[in-house]
Amino acid sequence: MDQDQAGEPRAFSKASDGPKAFQGDVRTYRALSTVKAAWWSANKALGRAVTRRDEGEVEVPAFTAPPPPSGVVREAWLEAFRKEARDVAAGLYPVDEGAADDHPLRAVRRAADVLADARRVSARRKRGGATEAREHADSPAYPTYYRQNFHFQSGGWFTADSARRYEAQVESLFSGAAGPMRRRALALLARAWRERDQRGLRIADVACGSGAFLRDLTTAFPRAEIGGVDLSHAYLCEARRRAGTGVIQASAERLPFADASLDAVTCIYLFHELPPKVRPRVAAELARVLKPGGLLAFADSLQTVDEPRVGRLIEAFPAFFHEPYYASYQTTDLDALFGKAGLEAVDRDAAFLTKAVLFRRG
Numbered sequence: 320m321d322q323d324q325a326g327e328p329r330a331f332s333k334a335s336d337g338p339k340a341f342q343g344d345v346r347t348y349r350a351l352s353t354v355k356a357a358w359w360s361a362n363k364a365l366g367r368a369v370t371r372r373d374e375g376e377v378e379v380p381a382f383t384a385p386p387p388p389s390g391v392v393r394e395a396w397l398e399a400f401r402k403e404a405r406d407v408a409a410g411l412y413p414v415d416e417g418a419a420d421d422h423p424l425r426a427v428r429r430a431a432d433v434l435a436d437a438r439r440v441s442a443r444r445k446r447g448g449a450t451e452a453r454e455h456a457d458s459p460a461y462p463t464y465y466r467q468n469f470h471f472q473s474g475g476w477f478t479a480d481s482a483r484r485y486e487a488q489v490e491s492l493f494s495g496a497a498g499p500m501r502r503r504a505l506a507l508l509a510r511a512w513r514e515r516d517q518r519g520l521r522i523a524d525v526a527c528g529s530g531a532f533l534r535d536l537t538t539a540f541p542r543a544e545i546g547g548v549d550l551s552h553a554y555l556c557e558a559r560r561r562a563g564t565g566v567i568q569a570s571a572e573r574l575p576f577a578d579a580s581l582d583a584v585t586c587i588y589l590f591h592e593l594p595p596k597v598r599p600r601v602a603a604e605l606a607r608v609l610k611p612g613g614l615l616a617f618a619d620s621l622q623t624v625d626e627p628r629v630g631r632l633i634e635a636f637p638a639f640f641h642e643p644y645y646a647s648y649q650t651t652d653l654d655a656l657f658g659k660a661g662l663e664a665v666d667r668d669a670a671f672l673t674k675a676v677l678f679r680r681g
């Protein structure tokens with residue numbers, strides 16, 4: 320268990336002692352995101368080349384959705400960067416893109432590590448090795464649904480290597496668009512709080528993983544009190560390093576916060592990894608800790624109903640990346656799910672393969 324879990328207040332800290340924010344103008348943003356997009360696109364292409372031989376041997380179900388019309392995927396990917404550039408130009412939030420890997424050599428090492436691991440991931444995909452992570456699960460407290468190699472990744476959520484590698488894997492998967500996609504949730508929150516004094520605001524990023532969005536939050540709201548929550552000790556260590564905030568090891572099903580104690584909760588890419596029975600529990604828990612009028616900034620995978628033209632990609636995702644609950648996520652009515660918990664959708668956005676919804680507690 321993580322040290323910071325001792326008491327609720329230690330989960331929060333101000334960003335002033337955290338990462339130095341890169342307050343880029345839109346030209347700098349464009350230049351950096353172009354480099355990043357090119358870098359991760361090349362990494363993805365190399366990864367595919369390295370594992371191409373294995374791909375033919377993976378059993379995939381017959382897809383029902385047609386392939387996306389020509390140019391649709393590329394245009395949606397580019398639009399994610401354009402959208403963010405517009406928000407940066409409008410001063411909605413600053414972006415810390417330059418500092419994600421701090422040093423070019425470190426970025427090279429990370430990319431090389433992702434490539435080296437791609438073979439292991441691919442081998443696991445071929446043999447259906449979706450529960451090997453159990454050998455690393457060091458506590459009986461982890462729920463069974465959690466003890467899996469989501470995405471077939473080495474170590475599941477349980478090892479320091481997996482935590483260090485995760486962000487680069489996600490960036491490679493989405494060709495550098497992971498940050499802009501996640502930050503649709505940030506844009507919604509920043510718009511809602513545009514005129515608001517940030518001092519004293521308390522925000523928890525639930526299922527913060529290795530801390531990329533936590534860092535985005537601290538960059539955007541440097542005066543707020545911000546903390547991360549996750550079940551994974553290894554990922555929390557990485558999140559603390561990356562974002563410089565307090566972190567707390569806990570389940571989203573039982574958050575260690577008092578009723579109505581937070582101004583905002585953010586939750587990025589958790590719900591597609593939860594079994595259907597668990598989703599309402601977590602939704603209720605997120606609502607419970609919010610103050611009346613408090614905001615949930617949610618982001619997760621696009622659902623086919625949002626953009627049927629990318630239905631084939633959505634169908635293919637769980638076939639290539641172990642995602643046992645993704646199909647049920649696809650058919651979940653999110654507004655109804657959170658509505659039952661007392662949260663009303665007040666704003667929404669989407670970018671590339673991610674949707675974001677802002678919910679307000681009544």
Ligand SMILES: C[S@@+](CC[C@H](N)C(=O)[O-])C[C@H]1O[C@@H](n2cnc3c(N)ncnc32)[C@H](O)[C@@H]1O
Pocket residue numbers: 465476501525526527528529530531532548549550551554569570571572586587588589592
């Ligand atoms: C796909 S990752 C997303 C991480 C992060 N939000 C991001 O955007 O990169 C899912 C995260 O949810 C965490 N998680 C899964 N089930 C959880 C639960 N019941 N309670 C808390 N965290 C959970 C995992 O440990 C992992 O860090």
